[in-house]
Amino acid sequence: MNFRSCAKLNLQLEVLGRRADGYHELRTVFQTIDLADELRLEARSASGIELVLTGQDLPSDRRNLAWRAAEEFLARCGSLPGGRGVRIELVKRIPAGGGLGGGSSNAATVLLGLARMAGWDPFAGELARQLAEIGAALGADVPFFLVGGVALGTGRGDRVEPIADAAVAPPPAGALWLVLPPFGVATAAVFARCAPRGEAAPAPALARARRGERVEWESLVGENDLETAAFALRPELAALYTAVVRAGARRVRMSGSGSTLFALFEGPAGARALAGPVPSGAAWMQVSTLDRAAWRRLGGFDSSVGGS
Numbered sequence: 001m002n003f004r005s006c007a008k009l010n011l012q013l014e015v016l017g018r019r020a021d022g023y024h025e026l027r028t029v030f031q032t033i034d035l036a037d038e039l040r041l042e043a044r045s046a047s048g049i050e051l052v053l054t055g056q057d058l059p060s061d062r063r064n065l066a067w068r069a070a071e072e073f074l075a076r077c078g079s080l081p082g083g084r085g086v087r088i089e090l091v092k093r094i095p096a097g098g099g100l101g102g103g104s105s106n107a108a109t110v111l112l113g114l115a116r117m118a119g120w121d122p123f124a125g126e127l128a129r130q131l132a133e134i135g136a137a138l139g140a141d142v143p144f145f146l147v148g149g150v151a152l153g154t155g156r157g158d159r160v161e162p163i164a165d166a167a168v169a170p171p172p173a174g175a176l177w178l179v180l181p182p183f184g185v186a187t188a189a190v191f192a193r194c195a196p197r198g199e200a201a202p203a204p205a206l207a208r209a210r211r212g213e214r215v216e217w218e219s220l221v222g223e224n225d226l227e228t229a230a231f232a233l234r235p236e237l238a239a240l241y242t243a244v245v246r247a248g249a250r251r252v253r254m255s256g257s258g259s260t261l262f263a264l265f266e267g268p269a270g271a272r273a274l275a276g277p278v279p280s281g282a283a284w285m286q287v288s289t290l291d292r293a294a295w296r297r298l299g300g301f302d303s304s305v306g307g308s
């Protein structure tokens with residue numbers, strides 16, 4: 001069956017403190033977007049995992065989170081009706097090292113897809129709880145990609161609270177752009193340099209959205225406490241940020257630990273400012289936000305639609 005594995009943005013990312021386990025305590029708002037990898041899953045008669053990866057030069061063995069997700073699923077949930085093992089074909093489009101969660105999304109898509117192929121509902125009951133547990137052990141961002149839409153992440157980012165689709169008015173069509181630098185940044189290096197802000201009250205718009213009151217998407221775009229560290233590691237990124245502000249963006253933010261920036265313009269007309277030369281060899285890409293219902297449809301996770 002075919003599935004799509006979507007990227008995410010962090011609309012805000014507050015680093016509240018350092019934890020004893022070496023991770024950082026976060027408060028972040030995740031959002032799925034329509035930039036996606038393609039993922040095809042098949043049962044195979046031989047046991048074990050086979051991963052065929054195209055589009056990027058990345059490991060296609062145990063080091064790949066998609067591989068480990070399939071391995072964990074088989075160990076915990078049993079094999080699929082059609083065979084003992086699993087074959088994964090993965091076509092990569094989400095840049096690696098960009099703060100867009102590509103690897104974590106692939107892992108979650110494998111978990112959701114295999115559950116669907118087994119004829120189960122991965123969004124309900126004991127299975128949803130088990131998948132969240134497997135996901136959290138694979139990586140801090142994986143549990144979000146089992147939920148999609150807009151969600152609040154706390155703890156390592158792995159405690160996820162969905163925000164209702166109706167509580168967020170999406171940005172205007174054509175107004176949201178990604179700015180993709182020709183380099184990635186290493187997540188662990190950025191976290192190692194960041195200065196936690198300590199405990200702080202959540203932004204009022206976030207508190208309203210959690211209660212189900214409708215807020216503008218833009219009001220959920222807060223600060224990213226990793227920007228200072230990422231810009232210090234990569235001064236070209238700071239220069240790019242300034243260039244995007246000068247191009248007329250209302251809001252510019254780094255996603256996750258970088259290097260991707262996202263920019264909100266007044267609308268398609270405003271975004272035409274981007275037609276000019278791009279500094280540092282970065283690429284621009286227009287994207288759309290996906291609420292939870294749209295993410296499930298595009299991903300192929302809906303039981304009514306199914307993968308194909």
Ligand code: C5P
Nearest residue numbers: 022023024026139140156157187188191
């Ligand atoms: O969980 P994941 O493997 O995606 O995290 C990559 C690295 O990012 C961790 O090894 C850690 O150094 C850092 N990190 C952190 N605090 C978090 C999430 C990630 O320090 N909440």
